[in-house]
Amino acid sequence: MRDAPPKPEKIRCDACPVMCYIADGRSGACDRYANEDGQLVRLDPLTILERRKEVGGGAVAFLGGDKEWNGDVISASNRFVTAVGAGTTYPDYKPAPFIVASEVNGVDMITVVTEGIFSYCGAKVKIDTDRHLGPERSFVRANGEPIGHVTTGEYGSQMLSLGGVHHLTGGTKKEGRVTCAALLALCNGEAVDLTIDDGSELTVQANKAPIINGITEKRMRVGCGSATAGMFASQWKGLVDEVVVVDDHITGVMSEHQAGKVIGWAETGIKVLGRRSTPGRYFQVAEPGTDWGGTNLQDPLAILGDFNPKTAVAGLSLLMVSTTGEHFAYYELDENLVPVEKDIPDRLQPSILRIEENCEPALCSVLFMGGAGGSLRAGVTENPVKLTRSVQQALTRVTCGGAPVFRWPGGGITVMSDVSRMPDNSFGYVPTPALVAPIEFTVSRADYEAMGGHMYHVMSLKDAIKGITGPQNDHVLKGQREIAPNADNPWPEGLT
Numbered sequence: 461m462r463d464a465p466p467k468p469e470k471i472r473c474d475a476c477p478v479m480c481y482i483a484d485g486r487s488g489a490c491d492r493y494a495n496e497d498g499q500l501v502r503l504d505p506l507t508i509l510e511r512r513k514e515v516g517g518g519a520v521a522f523l524g525g526d527k528e529w530n531g532d533v534i535s536a537s538n539r540f541v542t543a544v545g546a547g548t549t550y551p552d553y554k555p556a557p558f559i560v561a562s563e564v565n566g567v568d569m570i571t572v573v574t575e576g577i578f579s580y581c582g583a584k585v586k587i588d589t590d591r592h593l594g595p596e597r598s599f600v601r602a603n604g605e606p607i608g609h610v611t612t613g614e615y616g617s618q619m620l621s622l623g624g625v626h627h628l629t630g631g632t633k634k635e636g637r638v639t640c641a642a643l644l645a646l647c648n649g650e651a652v653d654l655t656i657d658d659g660s661e662l663t664v665q666a667n668k669a670p671i672i673n674g675i676t677e678k679r680m681r682v683g684c685g686s687a688t689a690g691m692f693a694s695q696w697k698g699l700v701d702e703v704v705v706v707d708d709h710i711t712g713v714m715s716e717h718q719a720g721k722v723i724g725w726a727e728t729g730i731k732v733l734g735r736r737s738t739p740g741r742y743f744q745v746a747e748p749g750t751d752w753g754g755t756n757l758q759d760p761l762a763i764l765g766d767f768n769p770k771t772a773v774a775g776l777s778l779l780m781v782s783t784t785g786e787h788f789a790y791y792e793l794d795e796n797l798v799p800v801e802k803d804i805p806d807r808l809q810p811s812i813l814r815i816e817e818n819c820e821p822a823l824c825s826v827l828f829m830g831g832a833g834g835s836l837r838a839g840v841t842e843n844p845v846k847l848t849r850s851v852q853q854a855l856t857r858v859t860c861g862g863a864p865v866f867r868w869p870g871g872g873i874t875v876m877s878d879v880s881r882m883p884d885n886s887f888g889y890v891p892t893p894a895l896v897a898p899i900e901f902t903v904s905r906a907d908y909e910a911m912g913g914h915m916y917h918v919m920s921l922k923d924a925i926k927g928i929t930g931p932q933n934d935h936v937l938k939g940q941r942e943i944a945p946n947a948d949n950p951w952p953e954g955l956t
C-alpha cells in the first residue's frame with residue numbers, strides 16, 4: 461500500500477498584519493485571499509472601468525497563459541484599472557500591485573493602483589430629515605457598541621460621524637470589530653441599523669431614504685421656517701390672515717416676518733412662545749423631536765400664547781404648517797380669540813402641495829473618509845512625501861474605485877468619496893480591524909518619474925487588462941469584471 465501524498469503545506473498571506481496561514485482550499489480571515497493549489501489568490505475580480513460598456517458587466521476569468529490577447533476590439537485607452545480586487549502589497553516595502561501606463565489624449569500617464577488598509581478611516585453620513593435624531597455628541601451605536609456620534613446638523617439634514625481610529629482601535633475588541641463591520645456594510649451600500657443614545661432608532665443605507673423609529677422618511681424640508689415664510693409669503697397673501705411655519709430651529713411667523721412686512725401683511729396680534737431672534741423668526745419654540753417640524757409637538761397650538769385683543773379679531777384665519785408640508789392645520793379665532801381647528805379650505809391646498817413639491821426626496825448619503833498619508837505612499841514612490849506634495853499640488857489625481865474624491869486641505873492625503881459613486885462591493889476589511897478601500901493615484905509619466913516613482917514596475921494597460929501582475933505581487937488574480945463608469949463621475953485619468 462502506497463503512502464498518501466503529503467498534505468499541502470499552508471501558505472502565508474502577508475497582505476495585512478494578521479499574516480494568515482491558509483490551508484489549500486481555504487480562505488484567510490478576511491475572505492479576500494485564498495489558497496488555491498498552493499497559490500495565493502485575490503478572490504474578488506479586478507474591476508476595470510470600460511467607457512463604452514453597458515452597465516451591469518459580470519466577472520470573467522482571465523485568459524490562460526497560452527491564449528493571445530485580442531483586446532484591440534476595444535481600445536485600452538477607454539479602460540481604467542481600478543484598485544477594486546487589485547490586492548495589497550502591505551506594508552508597502554514593495555511597490556503597489558499595479559503601476560499602469562496609459563496614454564490619454566497624447567499624454568503618457570501612470571496610474572498606481574492598490575487596495576489600501578485604512579486604520580484611520582470612517583464614514584460621514586448625511587441623513588435628510590428634520591427630525592431630531594439625538595443630541596449632538598451622543599453616541600451612535602451598532603449592536604450596542606459605540607461606533608460614532610451625532611455631529612453638527614446641516615441645512616435640512618442630520619449628520620453622523622462614524623468610525624475613526626478611536627472606535628476601531630481605542631475601545632474594546634468588540635467595539636473595534638462592530639465598528640469595522642458597520643463601516644464595511646455602510647460603505648458597500650448595505651442597510652445598517654443604528655441607535656442613538658437619548659435619541660432615535662435608525663436604518664441607514666447609502667442613497668436610500670432613512671428609516672427613523674420605524675417610519676420611512678419621505679421628504680427633505682423646503683427650508684427652515686423663516687425661509688419657507690419668505691418663499692411663500694406672496695402666494696399666501698390674501699388667502700389667509702396669518703401663517704406660522706413650525707420648525708425646531710427657526711419658526712417663521714408671517715405677519716411679523718420681514719417678507720410679510722414688505723408685502724403688506726397686517727398685524728394679527730399673534731403671540732409665539734419661544735426665543736425671538738429677529739421679527740418673525742423664533743428659536744426654541746419647543747423641544748427637539750420627531751413630530752411637527754422636527755419638534756416634539758403633536759399640537760402646534762402649544763407654541764402660541766394668547767392673541768392680543770387690541771389687534772386680533774374673531775374669525776381671523778391661521779395656517780400652521782411644517783417645513784415639509786407633512787403637517788398642517790387650519791384654524792379660525794372664535795369670539796374669545798381662541799383658535800378653533802377647521803377643515804383646511806380648498807384655496808390653501810395648492811400652497812401645501814407647493815411646499816411638498818419643493819421638497820427633495822430624503823436620502824442617506826455615505827462618504828467614506830480616510831487618510832492615505834501613511835505607508836501606502838511607499839507603494840507609489842521611494843520618497844513618500846513627494847506623493848503627498850504632488851497630490852497637494854494637484855499634479856496627482858486621487859480616485860477611489862475610479863470615483864472622484866474631495867481632498868482636505870492641509871497636511872497629508874485625507875480624502876472623502878461618495879460610496880454610491882464607487883463600484884459595488886468596493887470595500888473589504890481585515891481583522892486588525894481596519895477597512896480596505898480602493899485607491900488610485902494618476903499622474904503624468906514625467907511627474908511620476910520626478911517624484912521617485914517605481915519606474916521598473918510600470919506595466920502597460922493592455923498587460924494589466926490581460927491579468928498580468930508585476931513581480932512585486934505574490935498573489936494572483938481570480939478574474940476581472942468590466943463595468944461602465946458611474947455616469948456622474950469624470951473619467952478618472954482626467955484630461956478628457
Ligand code: SF4
Binds near residue numbers: 476479489
Ligand atoms: S486577513 Fe486577509 S489580508 Fe490579512 S493576512 Fe489574512 S488573508 Fe491576508
